[in-house]
Amino acid sequence: xxxxxxxxxxxxxxxxxxxxxxxxxxxxxxxxxxxxxxxxxxxxxxxxxxxxxxxxxxxxxxxxxxxxxxxxxxxxxxxxxxxxxxxxxxxxxxxxxxxxxxxxxxxxxxxxxxxxxxxxxxxxxxxxxxxxxxxxxxxxxxxxxxxxxxxxxxxxxxxxxxxxxxxxxxxxxxxxxxxxxxxxxxxxxxxxxxxxxxxxxxxxxxxxxxxxxxxxxxxxxxxxxxxxxxxxxxxxxxxxxxxxxxxxxxxxxxxxxxxxxxxxxxxxxxxxxxxxxxxxxxxxxxxxx
Amino acid sequence: xxxxxxxxxxxxxxxxxxxxxxxxxxxxxxxxxxxxxxxxxxxxxxxxxxxxxxxxxxxxxxxxxxxxxxxxxxxxxxxxxxxxxxxxxxxxxxxxxxxxxxxxxxxxxxxxxxxxxxxxxxxxxxxxxxxxxxxxxxxxxxxxxxxxxxxxxxxxxxxxxxxxxxxxxxxxxxxxxxxxxxxxxxxxxxxxxxxxxxxxxxxxxxxxxxxxxxxxxxxxxxxxxxxxxxxxxxxxxxxxxxxxxxxxxxxxxxxxxxxxxxxxxxxxxxxxxxxxxxxxxxxxxxxxxxxxxxxxxxxxxxxxxxxxxxxxxxxxxxxxxxxxxxxxxxxxxxxxxxxxxxxxxxxxxxxxxxxxxxxxxxxxxxxxxxxxxxxxxxxxxxxxxxxxxxxxxxxxxxxxxxxxxxxxxxxxxxxxxxxxxxxxxxxxxxxxx
Ligand SMILES: Nc1ncnc2c1ncn2[C@@H]1O[C@H](COP(=O)(O)OP(=O)(O)OP(=O)(O)O)[C@@H](O)[C@H]1O
Ligand SMILES: [Mg+2]
Numbered sequence: 001x002x003x004x005x006x007x008x009x010x011x012x013x014x015x016x017x018x019x020x021x022x023x024x025x026x027x028x029x030x031x032x033x034x035x036x037x038x039x040x041x042x043x044x045x046x047x048x049x050x051x052x053x054x055x056x057x058x059x060x061x062x063x064x065x066x067x068x069x070x071x072x073x074x075x076x077x078x079x080x081x082x083x084x085x086x087x088x089x090x091x092x093x094x095x096x097x098x099x100x101x102x103x104x105x106x107x108x109x110x111x112x113x114x115x116x117x118x119x120x121x122x123x124x125x126x127x128x129x130x131x132x133x134x135x136x137x138x139x140x141x142x143x144x145x146x147x148x149x150x151x152x153x154x155x156x157x158x159x160x161x162x163x164x165x166x167x168x169x170x171x172x173x174x175x176x177x178x179x180x181x182x183x184x185x186x187x188x189x190x191x192x193x194x195x196x197x198x199x200x201x202x203x204x205x206x207x208x209x210x211x212x213x214x215x216x217x218x219x220x221x222x223x224x225x226x227x228x229x230x231x232x233x234x235x236x237x238x239x240x241x242x243x244x245x246x247x248x249x250x251x252x253x254x255x256x257x258x259x260x261x262x263x264x265x266x267x268x269x270x271x272x273x274x275x276x277x278x279x280x281x282x283x284x285x286x287x288x289x
Numbered sequence: 290x291x292x293x294x295x296x297x298x299x300x301x302x303x304x305x306x307x308x309x310x311x312x313x314x315x316x317x318x319x320x321x322x323x324x325x326x327x328x329x330x331x332x333x334x335x336x337x338x339x340x341x342x343x344x345x346x347x348x349x350x351x352x353x354x355x356x357x358x359x360x361x362x363x364x365x366x367x368x369x370x371x372x373x374x375x376x377x378x379x380x381x382x383x384x385x386x387x388x389x390x391x392x393x394x395x396x397x398x399x400x401x402x403x404x405x406x407x408x409x410x411x412x413x414x415x416x417x418x419x420x421x422x423x424x425x426x427x428x429x430x431x432x433x434x435x436x437x438x439x440x441x442x443x444x445x446x447x448x449x450x451x452x453x454x455x456x457x458x459x460x461x462x463x464x465x466x467x468x469x470x471x472x473x474x475x476x477x478x479x480x481x482x483x484x485x486x487x488x489x490x491x492x493x494x495x496x497x498x499x500x501x502x503x504x505x506x507x508x509x510x511x512x513x514x515x516x517x518x519x520x521x522x523x524x525x526x527x528x529x530x531x532x533x534x535x536x537x538x539x540x541x542x543x544x545x546x547x548x549x550x551x552x553x554x555x556x557x558x559x560x561x562x563x564x565x566x567x568x569x570x571x572x573x574x575x576x577x578x579x580x581x582x583x584x585x586x587x588x589x590x591x592x593x594x595x596x597x598x599x600x601x602x603x604x605x606x607x608x609x610x611x612x613x614x615x616x617x618x619x620x621x622x623x624x625x626x627x628x629x630x631x632x633x634x635x636x637x638x639x640x641x642x643x644x645x646x647x648x649x650x651x652x653x654x655x656x657x658x659x660x661x662x663x664x665x666x667x668x669x670x671x672x673x674x675x676x677x678x679x680x681x682x683x684x685x686x687x688x689x690x691x692x693x694x695x696x697x698x699x700x701x702x703x704x705x706x707x708x709x710x711x712x713x714x715x716x717x718x719x720x721x722x
Contacts (some may be wrong), residue, residue, distance in 0.1 A: 059381045061722040079383045086382040095303070096312045109299035110382040112292050117618040154378060 006162050006193045007035040007058065009029060011067035011076055013217075014053050028051040028217045029068060032117040037161075038165075040184060040194045042204040042211035046276055050217040051197045052090055055164055059087060072160065073148055082224075083111060086160035090167045092151035096140035100131050103139060111158040130179070144171040152180070153278070164195045169203065181207055205229075205268035213275050218276050229265045296384050301399060304603035306361050308362055317404065320354050321411060328419050333405040337549055341685045343419050343490020347412040348601065348681040353404050359612040360619050360635030367623035368631055376722050390620065390714045394706075397616045398609065405605040413423035413598045427594035428547050429689040430481070432470060432585045439463040439570065448584070461522045463572040466588045471565040476558055480513065480569065481551035481589040486539035488578035495526045496575040497533040500554055503570075509572065513554040522552035534574060539637040542583075547591060548687040560606040567670055569656070594689025604680040610695075611704040615639055622694035624716045641668070649674075674706050 014028040020106050028050040035041045047157055056062040058069050058159050060077025074081035094103055101122055108118040126135050129149040139147060148171045153161060165184075169177040177200070184207050204211060205225060211221040221228060323346060323444040331342050339422035370376050379389070413700035431635045436443045439454060441461035455462045471478065486496050501510040515522040515535050535552055569588055573580050582588070593601060626634075647667070652662045678698050682688055 057720065061377065061380060081387065082381060082383040083415060085381065087378070089372070089374075089377040093377050095307070095375060097307055102306075106299060106303055107378070107382060110296055110379075110384050112295050112383075151378070 004037050005034045005070075006037050006039075006072060007033070007195065008070040008073075009033040009054070009058070009067070010069075012054070012057060012064055013066045014057055014062060015065045025169055026217060028057070031214075031219055032220070033212060033222065035195060037193055038188065038191050040188050040196060040208045041208060042208035043191055043195060043197045043214065044177060044199075044201070044204060044211055044272065045214035049214040050124055053217075054214070055087075055197070056168055058164070059085070069117060073230075081233070082157065084161040085164065086155035086158060086162070087164045088151050088155040088168055089169070092144075092171075094139050094146040094147065094150065094154065097138060098138050099138050100135045103150060107154050108157045113158070121157060121159070124154055128183070130176070131154045132212075136143075145173060145176060148172055149176065152183075154210075160192070162193045162195070166197045167199065168196070169198065171202055177203070201272055208237060213272065215276055225268070229268060229271055249270045292383070293385060293388050296388035297392040297395065300384070301396035304366055304393055304396020305400050307366055308397070309387060311365070314360075317408075319407070320350070324350055324412075324415070325540040325603060326691050328415060339419075340416070341549075343686040347415055348409075348604060348684050351405065351412055351605075351683065352611075353651050355608055356409065356612050356639060357636075358396060359401050359616050360639065362400065362621035363393075363616050364623060364628050364635060366392060366397070367620055368628040369625075369646050370554040374722075377452050380470065380722065381464070385628055386717045388651045390710055391716060393708060394613070394616055394620055399610050399612055402605075402615075404683055406602065407609060409601045409605050410598070411682075412602055416597070425687040426510070426687060427597055427600045428429055428479075428687060429447040429594040429698070431464040431590040431592060432467070433569075433588055433595055435467040436584050436588075437465050437467075439465055439542065439572075448514045451584045453579060453584075454579055454581035458576055460574050461572060463570050465568055465570045468569065469565060470559050471567055471590060472592065473558075473561060473563060475567050475592070478556040478558075478561070479555045480517070480554040481547065481591050482537075482554065482571065482587065483540040483551045484537055484571075484587050485541050485581045486578050487535060487581075488579060492526070493575065493577035494576040495536045495538055496580060496582070497525075497531070497534055498537050499572040499574055501570050501572070502556060502560045503568050504560055505566060506568070506708045508562075509648055511557075511560055513556070514556045516553045519636055520549050520551075520710045532647060533569045534572075537580065542586075542710065545586075545682075545688075547589075551589070551591075553591075564712040576662045585615045594691065595634070597684075600684060603695050604684055605678050606688065606695045607678050607698040609675075610698040610706075611642070613706040614642070614673055614701075614702045617706040617713065621709050621713040621716065624699065624713050624720065639673060639675075641672040645669060645672055645674040656716075673702055677701065 009077065009278065011030040011032060013026075015023045016025040016027055018024050019075065026216055031054065043054065055064065057064050058071060059082075060075075064076075068283050069076050071078070071081045072084060074180070078146050083234055095106075098106065103198045104122045104125060105118060111119070117190075126132055129151055129152055131146060131153070133141070134146060139150065142150070152165075152168060155165070165180075172180065181203055184194055188207075196204065196208065208225055210224050211228070213220045311598055327350075328346060331339070331346065370379065379384075395547060399538055405707055417479055436448055436453075437450050439445050439462070440457055445465065453464060455464065480500075480502070482500060486494065488494055488496070498704050500513045505591055512533060513535070519535075521538050525531055525536055535554075537552065538551045556567065571582070571588070617636060618638045622631040622634040645668070648665055649655060652665045657665075678690075680690060683694075
């Protein structure tokens with residue numbers, strides 16, 4: 001089955017300008033990226049590397065300096081494309097004077113959902129994010145993590161085909177974090193596309209099919225998680241049972257107990273450090289100078 | 290299009306909810322309390338003046354408060370969208386920017402409308418309670434279409450001025466007003482008459498006149514007598530009732546209260562032609578004083594203008610039109626600046642609109658440098674005139690605020706509102722979040 005590109009980014013760049021139009025920060029250098037339907041895509045990078053900027057450009061919240069971005073083949077800001085997208089910003093910005101139900105109902109109305117669909121969906125989402133006990137409380141009284149959970153529900157109110165999550169687990173407790181991971185896997189099983197920004201590398205490694213690493217607004221790596229993390233200079237021999245001391249014997253024997261000889265996987269964390277570390281030193285030196 | 294309306298309405302109801310859940314009710318209650326205290330301490334010379342004063346104060350303060358409130362509300366709601374970054378969850382949704390701008394505007398408008406409705410109801414109640422008089426009667430007026438001068442021999446000559454003075458040493462000079470399109474199905478009508486009077490001798494500060502009416506040119510004249518409710522005109526200066534005609538008092542341009550300043554005559558239905566025309570003749574019968582009349586203001590037909598309460602609410606509609614303009618201005622400012630600047634700009638627009646008519650008077654005086662005059666002339670394209678309709682004066686004068694006035698006000702202020710909403714929409718489209 002030929003997969004359709006849900007997100008297409010071609011030479012997209014962004015330079016923030018000040019009030020007088022003078023260039024201040026080159027947040028994103030020309031970027032090319034494609035995200036296919038049904039994929040879970042991880043966007044990684046240190047703080048200030050341009051992840052949020054990329055997402056905002058995609059959603060039409062920022063105007064690109066150069067290049068093009070398309071969602072479902074449409075320009076950023078296209079109303080039809082927006083109907084199929086759910087977005088969770090990196091911090092939870094919601095109306096403090098509404099309660100959980102009212103918040104979801106308000107956002108649902110913006111999608112033109114009818115009342116019965118809206119009611120069942122609100123009920124299901126509130127239960128899914130574990131806010132059933134606080135559904136009538138105003139958001140002004142919510143804790144950070146509770147607001148985050150509602151933010152997640154808000155992003156799913158239209159049953160979107162593309163879900164963009166900017167650091168969804170920030171402020172969540174360990175159970176919440178695990179639930180978000182389950183949710184993402186569940187979304188994938190239902191054929192949805194997910195764009196995930198996160199600093200929790202272990203989680204990204206667990207759920208993502210492909211990932212890209214940005215650094216200083218530049219794309220440093222992009223590809224399938226398995227391929228990126230493959231270490232080709234080493235070989236691992238898996239044995240059915242046995243101990244380290246027996247390894248040589250097992251190898252030499254290479255008998256029926258030998259099941260698999262494969263490239264071992266590096267942890268994403270060490271890979272990430274390797275990609276990002278040298279440049280970080282460079283920036284540091286620049287700053288000191 | 291239906292989606293646009295739904296999104297707009299979602300935004301509007303959000304705004305109403307937001308305003309309703311603010312602590313603004315306390316301010317509103319405080320305003321009502323202040324209004325009551327102020328009214329209780331107001332003292333006028335007589336009961337009718339007291340009534341007038343209450344009406345002016347109450348409707349004036351309602352208008353003032355609601356317009357100020359609008360600025361405050363917009364400044365608080367829209368800047369919050371931006372400063373608290375709620376727009377980051379708002380605009381990734383299929384919410385057209387025009388629906389956002391219109392919805393916000395509409396929401397504030399509806400919230401203020403509810404406030405004005407409540408305040409006006411309370412205001413009517415307060416007028417009822419404080420005034421010994423009953424609620425004032427409201428009238429709409431029907432103005433004459435033409436007028437002519439009639440000399441002492443009965444010869445008519447056309448008049449092309451707006452004001453004319455009857456004077457001279459011979460009795461009998463007269464003015465005739467032609468009325469047309471009068472309602473023929475309402476039975477007897479009420480004729481209102483006033484004029485300015487000048488005399489050298491204080492004994493002649495009241496002047497004897499004869500008022501007569503006929504349905505058409507060819508018909509017989511019928512002499513009218515003041516009706517019982519007429520505030521003056523039936524008695525001579527010495528206190529005796531007049532046998533025929535009426536005695537007129539000096540009522541200048543400032544006397545515009547339909548209940549107090551006009552003599553009243555009953556205009557029987559026979560005196561109105563089936564086509565709705567009527568000719569009124571006022572004859573000067575006292576050579577010791579001169580009389581002067583205005584073409585459209587001195588001789589009027591009063592028609593019932595509905596109850597005080599409904600007129601108060603229609604006055605509220607005019608105020609809402611003004612509020613719409615201020616809301617639009619504040620909305621525009623809120624799009625790119627913080628709450629402080631928005632408040633300041635809104636207040637500037639408000640007081641600018643209140644003083645525009647005085648500023649325009651100044652530009653006509655010829656004392657200002659030329660560039661300043663040009664500048665002030667340009668201002669009227671940005672700032673509308675809030676004294677244009679003078680709702681509280683109209684209401685206090687017993688004059689109805691009719692739907693035509695409301696429509697006219699919405700057209701006038703609406704043009705300004707629409708322009709600013711369009712600019713706000715444009716600014717929002719260009720803005721980055
Ligand atoms: N409104 C803005 N005006 C000017 N510069 C900005 C603005 N927003 C972001 N930047 C700059 O753009 C760069 C990228 O920012 P961005 O928010 O995209 O980073 P990020 O990858 O999301 O970081 P984080 O992990 O901290 O969320 C940073 O250098 C930041 O300083
Ligand atoms: Mg970010």
